[in-house]
Amino acid sequence: MSHPIQAAEFLQDQAKSKWHDETLWFVRDKRDKISKSVPEWENLRDLASQIKDNVLANLGKYLEEFEKNAKANNIHVHWAKDAEEHNRIVLGILQEKRCKAIVKSKSILTEECHLNPYLEKNGVEVVDTDLGERIVQFLNQAPSHIVLPAIHLKKKDISEIFHEKLHTEKGNEDPDYLTHAARIHLREKFLSAKVAITGVNFGVAETGEFVVCTNEGNADMGVHLADVHIACMGIEKIIPKRAHLGVFLRLLARSATGQSVTNYTSHFRSPSPGKEIHIVLVDNGRTAQLARPKFKNSLKCIRCGACMNTCPIYRRSGGFSYESTVPGPIGSILSPGIDLQKHSSLPFASTLCGSCTDVCPVKINIHEQLYEWRQEITKAQPDRAKSLAMKIANGVFAVPFAYNLSGNMMRGALKILPDSITYSGLNTWGKQRDLPELPKESFKDWYKKNRK
């Protein structure tokens, strides 16, 4: 199914889609406020981008350095060329340890590799321990956002599934109550797991250590109670030096949720006595992306989610409409590199407004790459591109008359148009797009007034 069809489905529930839109915009707003409180914000973005440029230009060297140092610290290093090999390596470790149940903290890479179904098929119980991920796991869903996995759900949905799975009171939707129930449930899982899996936010070549950031503390609860820690890391997550963490950690949480840092930032350098750490370095299409000059910059992504929160299409169409592990603007440039046929509608799921590029902490030229993918798709699949273009022409993504009406008239009209019209499923342009937030006066009016 293509993005427009999926998006239309998401928009069926008007109240929910409006809430989704507004909530993500609120997160975006928090990001704006906190970034403005750091005077050197733009310098930091430049530095992060330059460090990542250097990483991509020396990826092999840094990976070898990382491997050497990690091994010297008693970390077992594995390499996986693709998702299948990654999954086999993880299962192999579990089988060697005779482990039938694991806890796992947030890892977009293991989602990308579809590790959960693979392990379950092989008789291993997987418990996702991030609260949002546990919620979607109960519902047999995937996360719909890389930082806010359950952002597509309302507390009523969560209360219902908790009532079914955790026997919480029927109808009790209090977030404190529900979180506490999950705490008790997951505490038991933490205490009994012999192996814990985590993702990796940064791997440091210089020291062979890796860093994991959480607010819940779930990654640490898992690994410090288990005997074996398996960390799954995409090869692009490497950074040269420990000092570079200073740059990335100042950007990551501020960009992601508008907080100054996550409450836990854990640096794993070597295992505790008697325990084991394994790290799996995964390619799965990353070297292919590196070889595409126009798209290799997408590998700089630190998975903060800011481009999703700001994207007018993502906010109004929901994460599932992308049908890719990483949704939103960055997902729309990563996924076509993995499977062009399947994901060919994604680069068209954008207004090319450039807001994603503006907020990206590592300065990926996201909207330009979206445009480039459109060119590639048109070349590779002229018919497909034509039909996508038709859908756009038919108004799914466009706001034809809204932009054509004269500014003042539109501003007046928009204030009185009720949401039931702008969010109506009958209204083709409203399907994907609410009307833009209106400035009180147009730039033209402002300019007239302020120009002396």
Added chain:
Amino acid sequence: MSSRDLILSKIKAVPLEAKNLPTIPEFEFEGDLKARFIASILANKGEVITKAEFFSLLDSGVFEKVYSHIEDFSSFTNIKITEDAHQLNDLNLAIIRGQFGVAENGAIWLEDQDMGLRALPFITEHLVIVLDSENLVANMHQAYDRIGLQESGFGLFIAGPSKTADIEQSLVIGAHGAKSLRVVLLNL
């Protein structure tokens, strides 16, 4: 060919322009380090208390099982600590010493020696970190300068209690780990 060699050879095959690493400049910090640090901890939903407040908290008897990893306060310890972190599951309060704090975000640096068992600051129901207010740096760059290439097997920044907003973005404190963080700031 092993996957390792395959991946490395694929990378080598890509012609890439050289790109230099930038130098990280010293960013100026305006304002009072202590005030900023306290504000940051509060924003992260932690609390900052004085030593006197800390003692009266301990005397109040609200914490049944207490473990202090700091010698000075070891008289408050009333449980036996073993090598097995699972035994700490019903611990009500852990007291540890932070090496230094970061004013811009409230993060406090800890290494293996500061916590004994790595699970301690997570599994405990409540956490107290004792920190000397002389040991504050402005930002994360200064923090990593200070850490240098220290070789602790585990290093940790704690900036607040365990928290989540995964249910409709409502903030809830006490997801999996410590339900509260109190920072005892010495020499204020």
